[in-house]
Amino acid sequence: MQALDKKLLRDFQRLWVQGVAIAAVLACGVAILLTGIGMFTALSDTRAAYYERNRFADLFVDVRRAPDTILPAILSIDGVAAVAPRVQGLAVLDLPGRVEMATGQILGWPEGDEPALNAPLLRSGTYPARAGDVMVNAAFAEANGYEIGDGFAANINGQRRELTITGTALTPEFVYTIGPGALMPDNANFGILWMTEAALAAAFDMEGAFNHLALSLALDAVEQDVTEAVDLLLDPYGGLGAYGRDRQVSDAFLSAEIDQLAAMARVTPPVFFAIAAFLVSMVMSRIVTLDRAEIGLLKALGYSDVEISIHYLLLAAMIAVVGVGMGWALGTLLARTMAWQYARFFDFPYLLFRVPPWVYAVSGLAALVTTMAGALRAALMAARLAPAVAMQPPAPPLFRRTILDVAMAALRLRQTTIMILRSLIRWPLRALFTALGLGAATASIISAGFMWDSLDRVIDQTFDQSMRQDAMILFTEDVPLSTLATIARLPGILQVEPQQMHAVILRHGLHEKRVALEARPRDADLSRVITPDGRAVDAPPGGLMLSHRLARQMDLGPGDTVSVEFLSGRRETHDLVVTALVELHLGLGAYADMDFLDRLERRDARVSVANVLLDPIRTDDLHLALRDIPALSGLILISDNRRSFEATIDANISVVNGIYAAIAICITIGVAYNAARIQLSERARELASLRILGFSRGEVSGVLVGETMLLAILAQPPGWLMGAGIARALSNSFSSDLYAIPLVLTPSTFATASLIVLAASFVSVMLVRRRVDRMDLVAVMKTRE
Template sequence: MAQVQTRVVVDVTLDVPDRPEPVTGRLISIPEQQMPILNDIHISQGRYIEAGRSDEVLVSQAFAEANHLELGDTIAAVINRRWQRLRVVGYALSPEYVYEIRAGDFLPDNEQFGVMWMGRDALATAFNLDGAFNDITLTLAPGANPDEVIFRLDQILEPYGGLGAYDREDQLSHRFLDDEISQLRTQAVIIPTIFLAIAAFLLNILLSRLVITQRDQIAVLKAFGYGNGAIGIHFLKFVLLISLLGAAIGTGAGLWLGQALNQLYMQFFQFPLLEYQVSVGMLLGTIAISTGAAVLGAFGAVKKAVALPPAEAMRPEPPATFRRTIMEQLGFQQFLSPVGRIILRNLERKPIKAMLSIAGIAVAVAVLVAGRYVSDVMDYLMDVQFDRAQREDVTIVFNEPRPAQARYEIAQLPGVLYAEPFRTVAAELQFEHRTYKLAITGLEPTGELRNLFDRHLNPIDLPLDGVLLTSKLAEMLGIQPGQILTVNVLEGAKPVRQIPLIGVVDEMVGLSAYMDIHALNQLMREGGTISGAYLAVDALELDRLYDQLKQTPTVTSVLLRESTIRRFRETITETRGAITSILVVFASVITFGVIYNAARIALSERGRELATLRIIGFSRLQIAVVLLGEQAALTIVAIPLGLLLGYGLAGLMSLAFDTELYRLPLVISRTTYGFALVVTLIAALASGLMIGRHLDRLDLIAVLKSRE
């Protein structure tokens, strides 16, 4: 170990001005005199605490902003059974709480939870820890083995009640930030790849048509001595011009979106400074990649241009060869109108182009489905977690296990309609060579406020003599129901027990182990000891309950279900609107680009044919159906494929979100499918209307003139 520092860390109940409900504060000791320490704080406003002033504290900036705390304001706190007022002298940020969240919460709730830093002497004295500590931070020397250090630390601290050491990778804030970076890295590869592939396809069909319309110019240039290389470079310059203009627009849009994303992350992660920086190398790299994709997409068309012999290029392009379609060969032509046969023949004449168009539209549909998947799964999480599993109004946690009589005292609290006590015991679960440390939660077997479900949302009853694990935890330990789990208890007498795994429960947040509270009490060789309770409360009596809890010294934490739900909904609303808007724009651009370009090029290629149809008696509507019917047929085929592809992309996202901190099941609502369908059809209709305007201006005489 290179550096070791001890400190005192305790959770207390706070009475914040202008906030009726109790708030949880985490007090962390810091030296009386400012000096460099591990997990050092950054004071963003105000000053450091003064030595000898036991009432001065620094508060986290996010907590201060959420509760409108000003420098000099006081906060009342229950510190070791004593009511004490703490004065805010500064706002601070800590690398340890970049993601300021307490265990058990889904999202940071800075109104209900905040970190505060207090002088070491004052905090230790208040909790009878003068000269002692209950928390250690340390750094390792170069080349040290973290696992070996953790093992030795656990051995050394075991006689003193140590609950187990953990590496920085398992630190809560670090885990959230690391998972977010990993997801961004994955998205930064997948999404650009999709759009670059579509852009390459569009450039290919655009340049192919350009080569066809300039056959005679190519022939003249070759006749005057221009080589294949010069012709190819000419067309590549055209591609490079398009790609560079697109890169300029995309760079500006990317910088703007990057700044917006940066501001969004500042709402969740507490950094002293989070600057959005783009290096010149990154800009040049992205431009090079996009330009390379454009050149790759145009390669086939350029190859076609340089391969044209001058004599052949001087002649008009040979007319398309039509033949009976497969449906006609099977005798189904009687079910098709003349217009329908024209559409089907033209699609069969260019199958590769048709398939690429279908793929482009399908990708647009898939982007919409996969993009709204996160919104769907959040709605599902809200329903399962808060309407079915966690039905309590208030959760209270004691600062230490309380005897059985506390059950009756809880029931007498103001406004409490129903109370379910629970017991949590810190333990290390072991199966074969795999271990995991967490708190086993003992629940009432006949409880109504906390329910457990399997993956099909079927209720699971607590076993009388076994344990239930979340499916992710069982997977990490490699254990199956019916096998024996070793439980090394980390508190009290620290017994070691062999307990069978009875089954698994499906939960989307965190890792948990559950037992019947009575079986857990027996395992600990204790009476009806409890660690806290879930409460159903009369809404009209909440203020009285809050006042009582603020002054109850044994209560260290109060969690409010309504506050969690409100914060969750606010976060979803903020992110959902922005993400949905971006996805709609991107998907609409893809759909419009594919359909419009395909139809516009088809109009250019088949202008003579459409004009002929008009002269022999086809109406404007009929020739519009001939032209746009092909795109309509491609869109109709692409939509179900896109829905299936979107389901597959959502499935991949579900696998990517399968972590220890949270799991997102594969849940897609009918509304999402309908949304993707409507957006795609609107984009297709918009492109069709623009092509219709070109058809209205079709010069029949000009297009029927043969080229000399």
């Protein structure tokens, strides 16, 4: 080993705490890159493999009742590769050992073989073969503790059937299993059930017909053309319009998650790499300054400028190597944690978890390159030093009077305070970047912390103000308004209100959107549309009220006319006026007045959903009574919904907040510790002088602690701004057709973030302060700078 290499190793040994502090920041960037791309790859690969092996369909269409005889015509459409018709429907489940009803999505199982498309993957037991057999999704069985051979009852289209579980399965159709009206998966209360097609067809009066069709497309097919052809063929049979994977609920959620991971891998790591590069630059410049005489000596001995530059670049490279190693370990761990998180929400039969080797290579290379970039200035500085000059002590740093000095004089500040302020003014860029680094830490906490308040707002608006009913009673088909009187007489019902749901296609210019149009009577009290400022609004009769998000997507404003195609009832198309817009967090809302729609349809008032208020002590009686009501397809308990929503969010946000806080602490320590160490090394003489002049340890440390803490405090307002900006970007990027996360920033979010960063800064500086206490005054004063 050459002497210069030995120097390298010893230098690194001497600097290891600072090195590790920088490496930790670098590691965060590497880890997030690895996790983001790793999970992105894992989810996309798993999805692709699962979809392919289990033949996930490309197009889906619901229809009222289409005869099987139409199938050859559909198969002959140019671009259609395969079709899988089935009967399906919702059923109320009466599970043993519990009074509350659950809801089941029952799917028909074809005679003989598994379905041509959307083939379930058997996890245990066998496929359903006889009339009373049922295969259930594995998550439902697990959540309710069912084994093969257990039984429960189902109210299928008004007929009570005893069912026996023959098997459990997973399906690509329900990777994200979310029930009607639910906000989050709730496996105990919503299950996917497969029964023999024959039994189901008999129950739903669908012999020789189907009400759901899945299609796969040939490679060269044009989805739009096939969709139009299918719609044309099924229109006479009550087709509700074919839709692609983008509107298939499970795939839409999964895609949104995958997109978010890709965004995370793209946006976050560069921030960490930039901070690490700054830290490397700061520390390396200082080392070169300290090594000045040695550099002069090396040059005098005949080392070339290039050799000396490389020497310092290698020192930075050692930091990068440590950071990359830490990042790889952390990233692999983090990715596994996230994979576990995903396993809770997404029902995959397997997770192809494999971070491709190129991701390790790319993340390592990115870290190395940024570190080198950070060290470049210092390396060039070392190369440019002329040997004769280098061996002379450097001139004291130049301070000049500025306008600020007048202000400082006027304020009669203490000299130690002036020392702090002058140092900031003398090295403004360094102060700026240090502050920005600490601000980034604050921003990181805010960007995760705002979610608490935002989701609190969503929960409050959704459950406390908008959905005030205790339960929603769903009917298999729209029922006459008079049914409400029957509902009102059931035990425990305190109040009941009607609501209609219409599947419609809105068209305006080139825009077309399929949405659920909700209609309510005027002054509905249980289910209301609430504006962000908390007002309840009714859709004005004579037109539609749209959510802002929907109106923006359709390029519509108040007074515009929109063409509305009703996919149920008389299946007519009407031109309706947009009478009002409303701001909403959840869903692509479209609303109308119930009387107005009934008149438009020229029919007596009908109801799709009954919203009810319950007497809590009689809930069990209601569940018992509802089992005997035929036309019931489901009961959604809002409180269950809320509980699972809150539990999911709590678990999720806690994990995310924990990760972001840990990252922020890493950044803070990396920045604050290094800033204080460099200050100490630059100021050792000054601080020793102060001690000799009779200043106490506390007073001397005050200079050191003061400068870093002053920067940490100054960093907070820009940190808040950055955090608010990131939070806004995140809240925008989370918005989809499904929901929007409102941006709610409260003082407590800012305060918490700042407190964490200030505390971490303080601890970092106090670690350096111990060195002031141990400083050998005599030795410091004797050494020439």
